[in-house]
Amino acid sequence: MRTDRPTLESIVNSASTVYSLPLIHERLTQAINNPRASISDITLIISEDQGLCFRILKLANSPMFGYHKNIDTITKAATIIGTQQLRDLSLAISVIGVFKDIPEDIITMTSFWKHSISCGIVARILASCRREPNVERFFVAGILHDIGQLILCTSIPIILRDILKQSEESNRMLYEVQRSELGFDHAEVGGELLKKWKIPLLISEPVSCHHAPMRATIYPQDAALLHVSDLIAHALQAGSSGEHCLPPLNKEAWEILNISVSSIAGIIQQADTQIEQTMDSIFGGAD
Amino acid sequence: MGLVQIDNLTEGMLLAADTHDRNGRLLLTQGAELTNRHIRMFMTWGIQKVDIQDYDEPLSETSDGDVIAPELLQKAEEELKLLFRKNDLTYPAIIELFQQCLTRKARNENR
Amino acid sequence: MKNTPDNISSELETLRDRNLFLEECNQRNINILDVLASSRDFQEDLNSERENSSIFKATFQQLKRLLPFHKMAFYLNTDDNSFDLSECLPTDCSEEMEREVDQKISDGSFAWALSQNHPLFVPAIKDDQSVVLQVIATKSRISGMFIGIMPGSNSIIDAPSQNALTIILLNTAYALESNRLNNTIKDHVQNLEQKVTERTRELQNARKIAETANRSKSVFLANMSHELRTPLNAVIGFSDVLLSQSFGPINERQQEYLGYVFQSSRHLLDLINDILDLSKIEANKMELRLIDANMESILKNSLIMLKEIAHNRKVQITLNIEPSLPAKIRVDERMIKQVMFNLLSNAVKFSPSSGNVSVHAAGEIKLDNLPHNAVSLLGEAANPESNYLEIAITDSGIGISPEDLERIFKPFEQSDNSATREFEGTGLGLTLCREFLALHKGAIWAESNGHGTGSTFRLILPQ
Numbered sequence: 001m002r003t004d005r006p007t008l009e010s011i012v013n014s015a016s017t018v019y020s021l022p023l024i025h026e027r028l029t030q031a032i033n034n035p036r037a038s039i040s041d042i043t044l045i046i047s048e049d050q051g052l053c054f055r056i057l058k059l060a061n062s063p064m065f066g067y068h069k070n071i072d073t074i075t076k077a078a079t080i081i082g083t084q085q086l087r088d089l090s091l092a093i094s095v096i097g098v099f100k101d102i103p104e105d106i107i108t109m110t111s112f113w114k115h116s117i118s119c120g121i122v123a124r125i126l127a128s129c130r131r132e133p134n135v136e137r138f139f140v141a142g143i144l145h146d147i148g149q150l151i152l153c154t155s156i157p158i159i160l161r162d163i164l165k166q167s168e169e170s171n172r173m174l175y176e177v178q179r180s181e182l183g184f185d186h187a188e189v190g191g192e193l194l195k196k197w198k199i200p201l202l203i204s205e206p207v208s209c210h211h212a213p214m215r216a217t218i219y220p221q222d223a224a225l226l227h228v229s230d231l232i233a234h235a236l237q238a239g240s241s242g243e244h245c246l247p248p249l250n251k252e253a254w255e256i257l258n259i260s261v262s263s264i265a266g267i268i269q270q271a272d273t274q275i276e277q278t279m280d281s282i283f284g285g286a287d
Numbered sequence: 288m289g290l291v292q293i294d295n296l297t298e299g300m301l302l303a304a305d306t307h308d309r310n311g312r313l314l315l316t317q318g319a320e321l322t323n324r325h326i327r328m329f330m331t332w333g334i335q336k337v338d339i340q341d342y343d344e345p346l347s348e349t350s351d352g353d354v355i356a357p358e359l360l361q362k363a364e365e366e367l368k369l370l371f372r373k374n375d376l377t378y379p380a381i382i383e384l385f386q387q388c389l390t391r392k393a394r395n396e397n398r
Numbered sequence: 399m400k401n402t403p404d405n406i407s408s409e410l411e412t413l414r415d416r417n418l419f420l421e422e423c424n425q426r427n428i429n430i431l432d433v434l435a436s437s438r439d440f441q442e443d444l445n446s447e448r449e450n451s452s453i454f455k456a457t458f459q460q461l462k463r464l465l466p467f468h469k470m471a472f473y474l475n476t477d478d479n480s481f482d483l484s485e486c487l488p489t490d491c492s493e494e495m496e497r498e499v500d501q502k503i504s505d506g507s508f509a510w511a512l513s514q515n516h517p518l519f520v521p522a523i524k525d526d527q528s529v530v531l532q533v534i535a536t537k538s539r540i541s542g543m544f545i546g547i548m549p550g551s552n553s554i555i556d557a558p559s560q561n562a563l564t565i566i567l568l569n570t571a572y573a574l575e576s577n578r579l580n581n582t583i584k585d586h587v588q589n590l591e592q593k594v595t596e597r598t599r600e601l602q603n604a605r606k607i608a609e610t611a612n613r614s615k616s617v618f619l620a621n622m623s624h625e626l627r628t629p630l631n632a633v634i635g636f637s638d639v640l641l642s643q644s645f646g647p648i649n650e651r652q653q654e655y656l657g658y659v660f661q662s663s664r665h666l667l668d669l670i671n672d673i674l675d676l677s678k679i680e681a682n683k684m685e686l687r688l689i690d691a692n693m694e695s696i697l698k699n700s701l702i703m704l705k706e707i708a709h710n711r712k713v714q715i716t717l718n719i720e721p722s723l724p725a726k727i728r729v730d731e732r733m734i735k736q737v738m739f740n741l742l743s744n745a746v747k748f749s750p751s752s753g754n755v756s757v758h759a760a761g762e763i764k765l766d767n768l769p770h771n772a773v774s775l776l777g778e779a780a781n782p783e784s785n786y787l788e789i790a791i792t793d794s795g796i797g798i799s800p801e802d803l804e805r806i807f808k809p810f811e812q813s814d815n816s817a818t819r820e821f822e823g824t825g826l827g828l829t830l831c832r833e834f835l836a837l838h839k840g841a842i843w844a845e846s847n848g849h850g851t852g853s854t855f856r857l858i859l860p861q
Contacts, residue, residue, distance in 0.1 A: 032557040034419070035426040039519075039554040066309070068335065068506050079519045080510065084557045131537050133515045133564050173373065235370070235388045248373045254380050261383045266311070268387050309513060312540075314479045328480045333509025 006156055008184045012192040015151045021197040022094040024049060028087040042083055043074045046090060055093050056086065058281035064121065064274045081136075088136040091199075092120065092143045093282060099150050106153050106161060107242055114239025114279060116143045121274050122236075123229035125267050129259060130225075141203045141226050142233075145210050146241040148190030152178075164242060174243050175211045187211045213253040224253035232267065238275055289342035293335055296326045301340040308332040355393045363392040430562045433463045450474070450577060454485035457570045461546065464562055465555060467530075469547040471495040475540055481508075484542070495545060498522060498529055502545075507531065512540065517563050519554050526551055532563060534571045541574045615677070623674045630670070633663045672826040676809065679833045686837055691731040693787065694719055697757060700738040704746055712752045715742075720760035723787055724861050733834040734859075737842075740827040741791050741855050748795035748853075755794070761787040761861055772841055772858060779839040785861040786840075792854040798846040806844065807832045835859065 191208025
């Protein structure tokens with residue numbers, strides 16, 4: 001046993017001092033819950049961050065939404081997309097911003113985020129199929145599902161590199177090797193950080209349990225949805241988060257989602273039309 | 288046969304194909320003669336274009352059956368089998384996911 | 399930062415403001431919880447109602463408590479996928495609603511709202527109002543659209559209220575769906591009931607017709623037999639009288655012809671009586687007149703009646719009565735006499751000249767000791783507790799082929815052999831025997847080893 005074996009708590013504690021959630025999320029949450037606030041208050045908060053503003057509008061006009069007319073102002077985006085949805089989109093975009101300076105020697109960032117965004121898009125499509133009221137929170141959960149991996153990259157790079165090598169050589173899933181070597185996996189690390197950030201359990205629990213969806217006690221269906229989305233995103237081979245193959249499907253999770261097998265084709269088709277342009281909306285420069 | 292913008296639809300046009308909304312709900316069946324109520328109904332569901340019989344503009348996308356070389360298909364299948372090695376390839380959802388990924392991968396590599 | 403009085407007072411101001419804000423949020427959240435908690439009553443209302451209009455009215459009530467809508471409407475998805483105004487509040491706002499909806503359909507926001515599962519806030523035609531659109535849908539089915547008009551041009555409601563709105567309209571969607579399913583079921587039930595009523599009526603009519611027909615048949619038969627018997631009795635009586643030559647002598651040819659008349663009319667009378675008996679049995683109108691009869695004397699009397707024919711045909715009859723045959727048996731004597739006479743006269747008729755007929759009678763027989771076909775013939779009447787008596791009549795005639803053993807008990811069937819043609823009976827004799835015995839919970843069957851080996855008719859009766 002390693003003498004310097006890190007604990008989940010220590011890793012998350014130190015990560016939360018390095019990476020903090022942008023204030024904008026807290027302010028938006030307050031504004032949309034405020035009985036007195038008007039749409040202009042919400043618009044004002046987002047407009048303060050020009051980069052965020054630009055990316056939200058680009059996203060709102062991408063095939064992910066497929067709105068047939070141009071959405072050219074945040075006010076319009078707030079009415080068409082919804083205020084809670086706008087808050088969730090800005091959360092996704094700003095979290096990506098938080099981790100922009102991660103060294104790329106273990107995981108390539110573009111590849112990492114491409115996988116995460118693919119997962120978010122698939123999750124969002126699955127949620128629409130199930131007629132969930134707010135599909136954007138599934139998009140966020142998808143984008144954030146592997147951020148634990150990034151934290152491990154910066155907090156215990158040497159151990160993680162060893163774990164990656166072990167997983168490759170022994171043909172075991174990365175999260176399995178993490179569990180046996182560390183006692184926890186990257187999913188739990190990500191979930192714990194989100195909890196520290198006071199992101200609601202609605203998002204943090206599914207992130208924590210996306211490799212063990214039936215362990216979720218409060219939002220098992222959301223965890224199941226995220227688990228399946230991760231799997232489909234892996235199958236699309238768009239980007240990578242460090243896993244060398246498709247994680248095994250948890251059949252119970254698939255069954256509680258009650259999605260017909262025949263809809264898989266449509267889900268993949270829709271995802272294919274959205275991934276590239278969503279990547280461009282979030283990472284690309286001005287047209 | 289041709290796709291007609293919703294604004295250019297007029298009463299009496301004949302539908303050349305079944306029309307569905309974006310979620311696959313069947314709205315009107317092939318051969319129906321359009322009424323103003325139909326046109327309004329299409330707008331209600333956000334239909335942008337409708338396939339009309341005997342319309343001059345030819346359909347642009349007619350190439351749905353591009354041929355995939357068998358060796359490409361085989362290569363794609365081998366790669367996917369490696370990718371899916373931790374999954375139960377007899378489970379219906381996985382079978383379907385595998386099949387969909389296979390045609391998608393082979394087609395992408397064909398281009 | 400130093401704690402200058404200015405700083406403190408501004409901080410106090412911020413805190414007071416913050417406190418006010420939190421109180422307001424708290425108040426609003428309590429209100430939402432109240433509205434949602436009262437949706438229990440609302441749901442019960444919805445469950446008991448079967449009219450869409452009352453579902454809409456209940457929803458309007460609920461929504462008014464939640465948000466400052468001053469006009470609301472429900473559009474229902476029709477069979478042709480259009481949306482028609484179904485209910486609005488106040489009732490005179492329908493024109494305004496139609497205008498708003500027309501505009502929202504043309505600018506695409508209606509379609510957008512259909513694809514979303516949360517409320518959509520869009521500007522109204524009038525500058526100082528906003529419109530809220532929310533689809534009414536269950537997970538599987540879109541049933542309509544809610545449209546609400548609120549004061550204020552730029553108004554957007556807070557997230558908790560939006561979510562409450564979504565929840566309430568989801569309830570409405572399920573209520574509408576359950577209503578729709580209920581109506582479908584009701585339609586099916588009604589349809590089914592109607593079909594059952596129709597079918598019952600048809601069957602009743604058919605039964606009435608059949609009953610009338612049957613009654614007519616019985617009346618007809620009774621009348622006919624009476625009408626036939628009266629002249630027939632005259633024919634029999636007068637030919638008998640003429641044959642007796644009480645009114646003067648007749649020549650030999652006249653005697654021969656009168657003999658044919660007498661025989662034929664007797665035969666006709668037997669046939670009429672048999673038909674009448676059979677039709678009574680078929681109409682379940684044959685009643686048993688049970689008396690304590692003596693089986694041995696019934697057998698002996700029958701033999702006496704056949705003595706002459708047997709003598710003429712030189713047929714030897716032997717009677718073998720076992721001590722086990724009970725002295726008394728409770729039967730309808732007329733029927734059993736007829737059965738015995740029929741069987742014995744058949745046996746004599748079908749025996750060749752100088753043939754033998756033997757009659758064997760015994761009692762105290764259990765079902766176990768009887769052949770299998772006897773039990774199946776008894777059917778429900780079979781009683782393993784009971785003792786049976788058995789009478790077997792064996793002739794030395796031409797025998798019966800195996801395929802005819804059962805057929806001969808059917809009405810108007812005889813063993814299809816030309817040799818039997820010379821002894822034509824009514825064709826109903828064996829049928830009546832079987833029916834009479836069945837009325838006594840007994841049975842009869844024939845046994846034969848085939849052509850040329852003679853045959854045995856065996857009957858059993860419970861003692």
